[in-house]
Amino acid sequence: MKVAVFGAGYVGLSTAVVLAKKHSVTLIEIDETKIDLINNGTSPIAEKGLEPLLRDALERNSIKAVGLDEPLGSQDAVLICVNTPSGDDGSVNLEAVESVMSSIESRIDSLLDEYLLVAMRSTVPPGTTRFTVIERLSKNADTKKLGFIFQPEFLRQGFAIHDLLNPDRVIIGASDDDAYSKYEELTIQCLDKQDTKVLKMSIESAEMCKYASNSFLATKISFISELSSLAERIPHVNIDDVVLGMIQDHRISPSHLKPGLGYGGSCLPKDVSGLFTFGASKGVEMPLLKAVHFVNKQTTDRLLRLVDSLSLRGKKVAILGVAFKADTDDTRDSPSLPLIRRLSAEGAKVHAHDPLVNLEQTKNQLGLDFEIVYDISECTRDAFVTFIMTDWSVYKELGLNSIASNMSQKLVVDGRRMFVDIDVPDGIVYLPLGSYPEQRVIS
Ligand SMILES: NC(=O)c1ccc[n+]([C@@H]2O[C@H](COP(=O)([O-])OP(=O)(O)OC[C@H]3O[C@@H](n4cnc5c(N)ncnc54)[C@H](O)[C@@H]3O)[C@@H](O)[C@H]2O)c1
Structure with a gap:
C-alpha cells in the first residue's frame, strides 16, 4: 500500500519505518534538517533500533522524506502524526x-484514487477527528471513497520501535467497518506480536482512551509524589517499603508508583492539562486531574527544600541529566529545566551534563543559563551540590562515591533515588527525594 505520514517526530518517524517493512511510505515534514537527515539514513531522534530500520527501508526504496509542497500522487492511506502541544x-x-x-x-483530488483512509495518530480531544478531519474532507470528496480512523499511540520514548512492533493493545476508532478492516490490514501485518489484542470502538472513545490512559498513569505518579513529600517529613518512613507493602495487593499494579521527580516529557504533562481544560470547555470541572497537575509542579520546590538552609549564590551546582527520563534525548517538560531556571535565578553557577541530549540546542532554544559539560567528573568538579535528575545508567554505574569524589562539599541530592540501597560513604551527605533527610545540611 502507499502511505503518506505527516510529521517525522517520535511517533511519525517511528511509525513510518515500521510501516515501511511492508508498504511504500512518504514522510511529509516541515523541518528541512530532519528531511535531509532521514533521506541520508540518519535518525534525527534518539530511538533504539530506528536507524537500522530506516536504512533498510531506504535501501529498498520503501521510504522517503519530502517537504510540504512536494507532489504526493495518489495514496491508500494518510496518517497524521504531528505535534499537539499545550497552548x-x-x-x-x-x-x-x-x-x-x-x-x-x-x-x-490527487491523493484520492479508489479509496483513501485518513488516520489521526496525534493525541487530540474527543470530537476533534470528527470536526477537523471528517467534516472538512467530506465537504470536498466523495465520502464513499473515504474512511476515517483515530488510533491512539501508546509508545514509550526510548522504546518506540519495540512498542510499535509489540504493543500491549491496538485501539482502532473507525468511521465504519470498511475503514476498520482496511486499516487493520494496513497496520497489523507490520507488527512482530501477531497475537496483539485489537479493540474496535468509536472514534471518540478511541480519542478519549488515550487521555484516560495517560491521565491515569499521571495520577499514580502524583499520588506517590504526594506520599513521598509526606515521607520527607517523617523520620523512619521508608517510602520504598510503603510501595512494596501496597503492591502485594493484587489490585494495585506496581507500575508508575516509583517515588521520584514526577512526570515529564512530551505527553503526560500536556495530556493531563489538555484533558481538564477540555473538560472545563464542556462544563465539567476535573478537580482530581488539576490536583495531579499541581502536585507534579511542586517537584522543584521539594528538591530545593532539601537544601533550603544553604545559599547557593555564587556556588557551583552540578546537574546530572537533562533528558526527562533515561534512554531519550527529549527534554520537553523535563524536571531539570525549572530547576536550572530557579538555580540560575538564585545566582548559582549551574553546570549540566547529559549523555544524549543536545545541550547546546536546549540551552539556546529555551534561553537557559548554564555551562555545558560533556564529562561527568568535569561537571561535578568543585561543585557545592550535585542534583541527579535523570536515571541514566552511566550515573548509577559510576556510583555515589565517584560522583561525589571531586566535589567541594560532598552534597548529593538524588531526584531518582539511585543510591538509596547502599551504605553512604563517610563524608558524603546524600539526600534522596522522598526520604526524611537523615543527614542534615549544615548552612
Ligand atoms: N512522543 C511520544 O512519546 C508520544 C506517544 C504517544 C502519542 N504521542 C502524540 O503523537 C503526536 C506527535 O508527537 P511527537 O512526540 O511525535 O511530536 P514531535 O514534535 O516529535 O513531532 C512532530 C513532527 O511534526 C512536524 N510537523 C509539524 N507541523 C507539520 C506540518 N504541518 N506538516 C508536516 N509536519 C509537521 C514537526 O516538525 C515534527 O517533526 C502528539 O499528538 C503526541 O501527543 C506522542
Whole structure:
C-alpha cells in the first residue's frame, strides 16, 4: 500500500519505518534538517533500533522524506502524526493538525484514487477527528471513497520501535467497518506480536482512551509524589517499603508508583492539562486531574527544600541529566529545566551534563543559563551540590562515591533515588527525594 505520514517526530518517524517493512511510505515534514537527515539514513531522534530500520527501508526504496509542497500522487492511506502541544492556557494546540488538514484538503483530488483512509495518530480531544478531519474532507470528496480512523499511540520514548512492533493493545476508532478492516490490514501485518489484542470502538472513545490512559498513569505518579513529600517529613518512613507493602495487593499494579521527580516529557504533562481544560470547555470541572497537575509542579520546590538552609549564590551546582527520563534525548517538560531556571535565578553557577541530549540546542532554544559539560567528573568538579535528575545508567554505574569524589562539599541530592540501597560513604551527605533527610545540611 502507499502511505503518506505527516510529521517525522517520535511517533511519525517511528511509525513510518515500521510501516515501511511492508508498504511504500512518504514522510511529509516541515523541518528541512530532519528531511535531509532521514533521506541520508540518519535518525534525527534518539530511538533504539530506528536507524537500522530506516536504512533498510531506504535501501529498498520503501521510504522517503519530502517537504510540504512536494507532489504526493495518489495514496491508500494518510496518517497524521504531528505535534499537539499545550497552548498557554493548557488547552490542546491544534495548529499543526489544522495545517496538515489544509494541505490534505488542497490536494485531495490527487491523493484520492479508489479509496483513501485518513488516520489521526496525534493525541487530540474527543470530537476533534470528527470536526477537523471528517467534516472538512467530506465537504470536498466523495465520502464513499473515504474512511476515517483515530488510533491512539501508546509508545514509550526510548522504546518506540519495540512498542510499535509489540504493543500491549491496538485501539482502532473507525468511521465504519470498511475503514476498520482496511486499516487493520494496513497496520497489523507490520507488527512482530501477531497475537496483539485489537479493540474496535468509536472514534471518540478511541480519542478519549488515550487521555484516560495517560491521565491515569499521571495520577499514580502524583499520588506517590504526594506520599513521598509526606515521607520527607517523617523520620523512619521508608517510602520504598510503603510501595512494596501496597503492591502485594493484587489490585494495585506496581507500575508508575516509583517515588521520584514526577512526570515529564512530551505527553503526560500536556495530556493531563489538555484533558481538564477540555473538560472545563464542556462544563465539567476535573478537580482530581488539576490536583495531579499541581502536585507534579511542586517537584522543584521539594528538591530545593532539601537544601533550603544553604545559599547557593555564587556556588557551583552540578546537574546530572537533562533528558526527562533515561534512554531519550527529549527534554520537553523535563524536571531539570525549572530547576536550572530557579538555580540560575538564585545566582548559582549551574553546570549540566547529559549523555544524549543536545545541550547546546536546549540551552539556546529555551534561553537557559548554564555551562555545558560533556564529562561527568568535569561537571561535578568543585561543585557545592550535585542534583541527579535523570536515571541514566552511566550515573548509577559510576556510583555515589565517584560522583561525589571531586566535589567541594560532598552534597548529593538524588531526584531518582539511585543510591538509596547502599551504605553512604563517610563524608558524603546524600539526600534522596522522598526520604526524611537523615543527614542534615549544615548552612
Ligand atoms: N512522543 C511520544 O512519546 C508520544 C506517544 C504517544 C502519542 N504521542 C502524540 O503523537 C503526536 C506527535 O508527537 P511527537 O512526540 O511525535 O511530536 P514531535 O514534535 O516529535 O513531532 C512532530 C513532527 O511534526 C512536524 N510537523 C509539524 N507541523 C507539520 C506540518 N504541518 N506538516 C508536516 N509536519 C509537521 C514537526 O516538525 C515534527 O517533526 C502528539 O499528538 C503526541 O501527543 C506522542
